[in-house]
Amino acid sequence: MSNGVDAKRLYVPGLAGLYGRFSPYSYAVMRFATGAVLLPHGIQKVVEGRIPGLETVIAGKLPAGLAFGWFAWFLTCMAVFAETIAAAFLAIGLFTRLMALVIVIEMAVIIAVFQWQFGYFWTNRGYEYALLWLVLCLAIMFRGGGEHSVDARLTREF
Numbered sequence: 255m256s257n258g259v260d261a262k263r264l265y266v267p268g269l270a271g272l273y274g275r276f277s278p279y280s281y282a283v284m285r286f287a288t289g290a291v292l293l294p295h296g297i298q299k300v301v302e303g304r305i306p307g308l309e310t311v312i313a314g315k316l317p318a319g320l321a322f323g324w325f326a327w328f329l330t331c332m333a334v335f336a337e338t339i340a341a342a343f344l345a346i347g348l349f350t351r352l353m354a355l356v357i358v359i360e361m362a363v364i365i366a367v368f369q370w371q372f373g374y375f376w377t378n379r380g381y382e383y384a385l386l387w388l389v390l391c392l393a394i395m396f397r398g399g400g401e402h403s404v405d406a407r408l409t410r411e412f
Contacts, residue, residue, distance in 0.1 A: 258274065258277065259273045259274040259277065278401070279402065281397070281400045281401075281402075282347070282400055282401070282402035282403065284390070284394075285344065285345070285347060285350070285394055285399070285400060285403070286345045286346075286347075287345075288344060288345075288387065288390045288391065288394060289340075289341045289342060289343070289344030289345030289346075289353075290341070290345045292336075292337055292341040292344075292357065292387060293337065293338065293341040293342055293345065295337045295341075296334055296336070296337025296338035296339075296341060297338060299333075299334055299337065300334065300338065305330060305334060308330050308333065308334075309326050309327060309330040311368075312326045312329050312330055312333070313326035315367050315368065316329075332356075332360070333360055335356070336356050336357050336359075336360040337360070339353075340353040340354075340356040340357050341353075341357070344357065344391070344394065346403065346404050347399035347400065347402070347403020347404050347405050347406070348399070348403070348404040348405060349405070349411070349412055350394060350395075350398050350399035350400075350403060350405050350411065350412075351394075351395050351396075351398055351399075351411065351412040352412040354391040354392070354394040354395035355391075355395050357387060357388075357391040358388055358391045358392050358395060361384045361385070361387045361388035361391065362388060364381070364384045365381040365384050365385060365388065369381035369384060398411055399411065
């Protein structure tokens with residue numbers, strides 16, 4: 255057994271050393287990738303000036319009384335926050351549980367309000383991709399930053 259990997263259980267026992275060597279880093283890679291893949295979506299909204307367009311889309315989904323007030327602006331800011339700050343913090347593992355929760359909430363809203371009507375497949379504007387992020391972030395929220403995170407260096411975490 256090499257670092258918790260039982261070579262006898264593997265179809266290719268010679269891979270036990272490789273699996274044992276890199277398995278301690280697998281969670282950190284998954285957490286980093288989850289944040290790092292979401293981050294460009296937020297950066298694109300900021301750099302390319304898509305925030306007013308996003309606010310218009312969000313306002314179009316709200317009841318008339320809320321559509322043109324501060325609430326659409328607030329939801330837009332929260333979406334941009336989730337896809338920039340929360341994604342970056344998730345990638346490095348800082349305030350991991352809280353940032354994962356922020357992304358879980360955003361993805362739940364995206365699925366329920368914007369993508370459910372299109373069905374499952376992302377190729378048809380469906381919720382497949384958002385659901386993947388939601389599930390990954392839900393798992394990360396329960397697990398926390400892990401050993402290879404900024405949270406691990408702090409004395410407390412959320």
